Amino acid sequence: MKPVQQKGDVNYITSSEFDISKTPSVLSFNRSGEQAQKKEKVLAKIVANDSRDLYYIRSYRNDVFDPLGAHGDRLQYDDQITFLKVKKDIFDLYVSYLKTKNNLYFTKAQRGLLNG
Numbered sequence: 300m301k302p303v304q305q306k307g308d309v310n311y312i313t314s315s316e317f318d319i320s321k322t323p324s325v326l327s328f329n330r331s332g333e334q335a336q337k338k339e340k341v342l343a344k345i346v347a348n349d350s351r352d353l354y355y356i357r358s359y360r361n362d363v364f365d366p367l368g369a370h371g372d373r374l375q376y377d378d379q380i381t382f383l384k385v386k387k388d389i390f391d392l393y394v395s396y397l398k399t400k401n402n403l404y405f406t407k408a409q410r411g412l413l414n415g
Contacts, residue, residue: 323348330366332398340374342366343394354390358383363409367400385412
């Protein structure tokens with residue numbers, strides 16, 4: 300890391316410290332568990348950094364969001380549906396649920412989230 304320029308008591312960060320080429324890449328998944336197009340709603344995503352991958356799924360009130368359940372239509376207008384950072388195994392279960400529509404994967408993802 301480059302030194303910080305100091306002017307008086309205020310520290311200034313130089314713009315040369317930021318490398319724009321190292322922006323993370325994002326792989327998004329839609330309601331069918333397939334790679335999402337630009338205008339589709341994203342239900343799960345992988346953010347790939349240089350050091351590691353981060354996994355996110357949609358959550359509603361701190362629980363796994365079920366797009367096929369009772370609150371599935373809320374995705375379009377509810378601001379309580381947010382992305383939640385999860386482990387890879389929970390992410391895989393959630394995407395498997397989106398692909399197969401098998402409730403077993405959804406239940407296991409919920410339990411994995413509760414158990415930590």
